[in-house]
Amino acid sequence: MSSRIRFVEIADANPNPSGSRDKQVIDLGDGSEVVYIPRFISRDQAWEWCEYLDKEIPWTRPSIHVFGRSCLQPRETCYIADEGLAAMRYSGYQPNAYSWDDYPILKDILKAVYEALPGSKFNTVLLNRYKSGSDYVAWHSDEDKLYGSTPEIASVSFGCEREFLLRKKPSKKPASRGAHQSNGKQHKGNTEQHAFVLKHGSLLLMKGYTQRDWVHSVPKRMKADSVRINLTFRCILT
């Protein structure tokens, strides 16, 4: 199968005086869209928040169930939610929901997200800590009834730069006659992919049908030798 990968990297030598911090909008087609703001938070502020989160968050590495097997999640995690929301669950694991009041810096980060994305609304944040390049998140989508059909997920990254990949899910349409080659082999066509190097202090927003139609991952990178912290702000429907 051939695959088409588009690397999306923002040249730092392209300052944007309008104050939009080099915001890039990537139209994935069919109502899916990604917005990337590489310099969302200033370097110094981002390091201050990164060090606080690294030290103060009660990180855990839970057991999860994948393909009928129990294994340790290949990254550490913590979950914060407004009171009274439906419980969040993934891969057979239901994280304990901490309160925003326990970690007030998360409210400051959320305020910065709201300033960059006017009109957005988030009531939970799932935090991930990748201690080294052998920590990762496998291909998945955050498609869940809890979030509705077109959820916005705002992802803020700190520390070690890691690759974030997006890959189109296979189409559910039945294969047309034209999809068969004359030798009888099925032609699978191009798999569309996008790759972002998520910078320290960056913001990436997934919106529209991105969870329904695309999967994403942060693959292992043995050369990545320091901690990365990622926060995904989400909204559970009430």
Ligand SMILES: O=C(O)CCC(=O)C(=O)O
């Ligand atoms: O670490 C990242 O950039 C992505 C994390 C993610 O996909 C998730 O928590 O669902």
Ligand SMILES: [Fe+2]
């Ligand atoms: Fe995700």
